[in-house]
Amino acid sequence: MAEIRSVVNQVLSQLGASREARYYLKQFSSDSLQFAVIKIGGAVMEEQLRPLASALAFLRNLGLMPIILHGAGPQLDKALESASIVTQKRRGLRVTTPEVMQVARPVIYRANRNLVHALEEQGVSAQGIQHGVFVCDYLDKDELGLVGHIQRVDLEAVRDVAQRGILPVVACLGENPTGQVMNINADIAARELIRAVEPHKIIFLTGTGGLLDEHGRIISSISLRTDLEYLLEQDWVHSGMRLKIEQISQLLDGLPDTASVSITSVENLSRELFTHRGAGTLIRKGESIIEHHDFNPQEREMAVKLLEQSFGRRVREGYFDELQLDCVLRSETYGAMAIVLKGVDGLSYLDKFAVTPEAQGAGLGAAVWQALIHRCPALYWRSRTTNPVTRWYFEQADTAFTEDKWVAFSIGIRDFGQLERCKVDSLARAESWVEEKDHD
Numbered sequence: 001m002a003e004i005r006s007v008v009n010q011v012l013s014q015l016g017a018s019r020e021a022r023y024y025l026k027q028f029s030s031d032s033l034q035f036a037v038i039k040i041g042g043a044v045m046e047e048q049l050r051p052l053a054s055a056l057a058f059l060r061n062l063g064l065m066p067i068i069l070h071g072a073g074p075q076l077d078k079a080l081e082s083a084s085i086v087t088q089k090r091r092g093l094r095v096t097t098p099e100v101m102q103v104a105r106p107v108i109y110r111a112n113r114n115l116v117h118a119l120e121e122q123g124v125s126a127q128g129i130q131h132g133v134f135v136c137d138y139l140d141k142d143e144l145g146l147v148g149h150i151q152r153v154d155l156e157a158v159r160d161v162a163q164r165g166i167l168p169v170v171a172c173l174g175e176n177p178t179g180q181v182m183n184i185n186a187d188i189a190a191r192e193l194i195r196a197v198e199p200h201k202i203i204f205l206t207g208t209g210g211l212l213d214e215h216g217r218i219i220s221s222i223s224l225r226t227d228l229e230y231l232l233e234q235d236w237v238h239s240g241m242r243l244k245i246e247q248i249s250q251l252l253d254g255l256p257d258t259a260s261v262s263i264t265s266v267e268n269l270s271r272e273l274f275t276h277r278g279a280g281t282l283i284r285k286g287e288s289i290i291e292h293h294d295f296n297p298q299e300r301e302m303a304v305k306l307l308e309q310s311f312g313r314r315v316r317e318g319y320f321d322e323l324q325l326d327c328v329l330r331s332e333t334y335g336a337m338a339i340v341l342k343g344v345d346g347l348s349y350l351d352k353f354a355v356t357p358e359a360q361g362a363g364l365g366a367a368v369w370q371a372l373i374h375r376c377p378a379l380y381w382r383s384r385t386t387n388p389v390t391r392w393y394f395e396q397a398d399t400a401f402t403e404d405k406w407v408a409f410s411i412g413i414r415d416f417g418q419l420e421r422c423k424v425d426s427l428a429r430a431e432s433w434v435e436e437k438d439h440d
Contacts, residue, residue, distance in 0.1 A: 033065065033067070033158075033159060033162050033197065034197060034198060034199050034200055035064050035065055035066055035199060035200055035201065036059075036064075036066040036067070036199050036200060036201035036202070036203055036273070037066070037067045037069060037190065037193055037194050037197055037199045037201075037202055037203070038056070038066045038067070038068055038069070038203045038204075038205060038269075039069045039070070039071075039186060039187070039189075039190040039203070039204045039205070040052065040068065040069070040070040040071070040115075040205045041070075041071055041073070041186070041204070041205060041206045041207065042070070042071040042072040042073040042074045042075055042076070042111065042186075043073070043074050043206070043207040044205050044206060044207055044266060045070055045071075045072065045075070045111050045114070045115060046074055046075055046111075047207060048207070048266050049114060049115065049118050050118060051266050051267065052115070052118070052205070052266050053115065053118035053119045053121065053122050053124075054122055055266050055267075055269045055270065056068065056119060056122075056124070056167070057119060057122035057123065057124045058270065059269075059270075059273075060124045060167055061124075065162050065165075065167065066167070066203075067158060067162070067168050067170065067193070067197060067199070068115070068167065068168065068169045068170060069170045069172065069186065069189060069190055069193055070111060070112065070115060070169065070170070070171065070172070070186070071172055071186030072104075072107055072108045072111040072171075072172075073094075073186070075107050075110075075111055076094075076103070076104055076107045076108070079103050079104075079107045080100065080103055083099075083103050085099055085100060085103065089239070090143060090144060091144075091243075092185075092239055092240060092242065092243035093139075093144055093147055093185055093243075094147070094183065094185070095143075095144055095145055095147070096144065096145045096146040096147050096182075096183040097145045097146070098145075098146065100145070100146075100183075101145075101146050101181065101183060104183055105173070105181060108130070108171050108172065108173055109130060109171070111171075112128040112130055112169060112171045113128060115128075115169055116128045116169050119167060119169070124167055125165065125166045125167065126166060126167040126168075126169055127161045127166045127167070127168060127169065128169045128171065129157050129158060129161065129168055129169065129170045129171065130171045130173060131171075131173060131175060131181070132154060132156075132157050132175075133153060133154055133155070133157060133158065133170055133174070133193070134148065134150050134152075134153060134154075134172075134173070134174030134175070134184055134189060134192065135150070135151050135152040135153075135154060135174065135175065135176075135177070136148030136149055136150055136151060136174035136175060136176050136182045136184065137149050137151055137176055138176070138182075146180070146181070146182050146183055147182060147183055147184070147185075148174040148176070148182030148183065148184045150174060150184065150188065150189070150192045153192050153193055153195070153196035155196055155197065158170065170189075170193070172184045172185070172186045172189040174189075185243070185247075187204075187243060187244050187247040187248075188247055190202075190204070190247075190251075191247050191248075191250060191251040194251055194255075195251065195254050195255070198255070201262070201273060202251075202259070202260065202261045202262065203261075203262050203263075203264065203269065203272060203273070204244075204261060204262070204263040204264075205264065205265065205266055205269065206263055206264075206265065207265070208265075209263075209264055209265030209267075209268060209279070209280050210263050210264060210265075210280035210281035211241060211244070211245070211263055211281045211283075212241075213236070214234070214236040218280060218281060219281050220280075220281065220282070220366050221281070221282045221283075221284075221366030221367060221370070222245075222281060222282070222283045222284075223284060223285070223286025223287075223367045223370075224249050224252065224283065224284065224285050224286055225285055225286040225287070225288065226286055226288070226289070226367070226371075227286075228245070228249055231245060232245070232246075245283075248261045248283050252283070252284065252285050253285075257285050259284070259285075260282055260283060260284035261282075261283045261284070262280055262281070262282050262283075263280050263281040263282075263283070264279050264280030264281075265279070265280065268280060282366065286367055287331045287332040287333060287335075287364060287367070288331075288332050289329055289330070289331060289367060289368055289371040290329070290330055290331075290332060291327055291328065291329050291371075291375065292327070292328050292330075293325055293326075293327055293328070294325060295320055295328070300320055302334045303320075303328075303330075303334070303337060303339075305334075306334050306335075306336075306337055306354050306356065307337075307352060307354050309356055310354035310355055310356055311354065311433070313433045313434065314433065314434040315432065315433065315434070316431065316432055316433055316434050317434075319432050323339070323341060323351070324341050324342045325339070325340070325341060325342070326340040326341055326342050326343075326348050326349075326376070327340050327348075327375065327376075328340070329368055329371050329372055329375060330368065331359065331364045331367065331368060333359075333364075335355065335356050335358065335359030335364045336354065336355040336356070336359045336364040336365045336367070336368040337352070337353075337354050337355075337368065338350060338352070338353050338354075338368055338369070338371075338372045339351045339352040339353075339354075340372070340375075340376060340379075343380060343422065343425060344418075344421045344422060344425045345418055345421065345422075347378050347379070347380060347413065347418075347422065348376040348378065348379045348380075349379075349380055349381060349422075349425070349426065349429075350372070350376075350379055350380070350381035351381070351429075351432070352432070353365075353368075353369070353372075353381070353389075355368070369396070373411065377411070377412045378410075378411070378412035378413050379410065379411045379412060379413075380408065380409065380410040380411075380413060380422040380423075380425075380426055381393075381408075381409050381410075381426060382406050382407065382408050382409065382426040382427060382429070383406070383407050383409065384405055384406060384407075385402065385405055385406065385407055386405070390407055393407070393409050394407075394409075396409075396411065397409040397410060397411055398410055398411050398412065398413070399413070399419060401423050403423075403427060406426075406427050408422065408423040408426045408427055410422055
């Protein structure tokens with residue numbers, strides 16, 4: 001236990017957010033089998049095996065027991081090319097003829113063994129589970145060949161390995177009732193395994209560290225209720241990315257509204273697990289973002305509670321009576337809210353952007369921010385230099401001016417004279433808290 005405590009202190013100091021990390025360590029300690037399912041892409045297995053094993057060993061040393069599920073797509077592509085077998089895909093799935101399966105099985109076995117051996121080199125007891133988890137039938141024998149449609153997930157082997165303190169490493173192979181081995185798409189296998197386990201955390205590790213937009217940038221958050229239809233209409237969402245989004249959507253349909261899927265990189269795994277903001281792409285069902293233009297007594301009470309919980313300060317008496325509101329955007333449950341005022345030159349001024357720690361972890365802050373930028377494409381605001389969120393604001397803003405204890409930010413404002421007027425206005429605004437502290 002002394003060694004584990006030492007590792008815990010190490011992760012807390014590395015993440016620089018001990019309260020957040022302790023919160024998640026406490027959350028994950030209740031049931032070891034339900035801690036997390038981590039699905040690892042084949043490219044990560046091939047290109048980052050040693051850092052991957054190190055990251056997983058770090059979790060095991062914390063006393064946590066993730067269930068590992070891996071693919072081997074790139075390895076199989078290379079092996080098929082070497083065997084002069086053309087790779088065919090239909091509906092995003094690999095057509096698996098008997099000839100393809102003859103190549104696929106040893107490739108998948110080898111990938112499974114490689115990860116087990118890499119974990120053992122890190123001092124972690126691990127065991128490959130290559131068969132017996134996914135009971136399948138043919139998905140479409142004529143069109144796809146030996147591609148499995150999962151009928152049932154048998155957790156007996158996984159549970160037995162985990163209860164003995166050994167890390168389970170599951171391969172994406174299934175069998176039908178007569179013993180025919182079948183190839184299973186890794187995202188589909190992850191979907192069914194997650195439904196059976198119902199883990200606290202669902203992680204997809206990829207080489208890109210998230211889903212990429214048309215410019216190659218990571219999409220930080222996807223709310224399926226508001227974003228799914230739009231994404232599937234885009235030309236740049238196709239083949240594997242389209243299948244992944246569709247499979248995750250189907251997965252979350254069968255889970256509680258609080259469930260989410262994180263797509264991240266090996267180097268950001270700990271940050272994804274132990275901090276509210278995480279890293280990579282967070283996909284969740286989402287809440288509707290509600291817009292209103294005043295505060296009734298009940299809404300005012302909820303808003304005060306959110307503001308004071310988020311900032312750790314008391315709202316000044318009369319604050320709401322003095323607001324010249326442009327709009328208020330908030331999540332259904334009041335986990336996140338943006339209060340937007342009328343600013344100079346008819347522009348929008350962001351007076352408060354408040355998110356509870358739990359809502360950060362659920363992606364509600366990102367959802368409200370996206371709705372805000374869509375609603376107010378030209379926007380300005382200020383933040384204290386000591387505010388932990390200020391660094392994130394720098395990443396979102398087009399311009400930033402630092403003066404004394406404040407930073408003035410803007411998005412979508414191009415005129416230099418207008419930018420100057422926005423800066424002067426934001427820095428001159430009165431305090432909205434009872435007493436001055438570290439952030440606004």
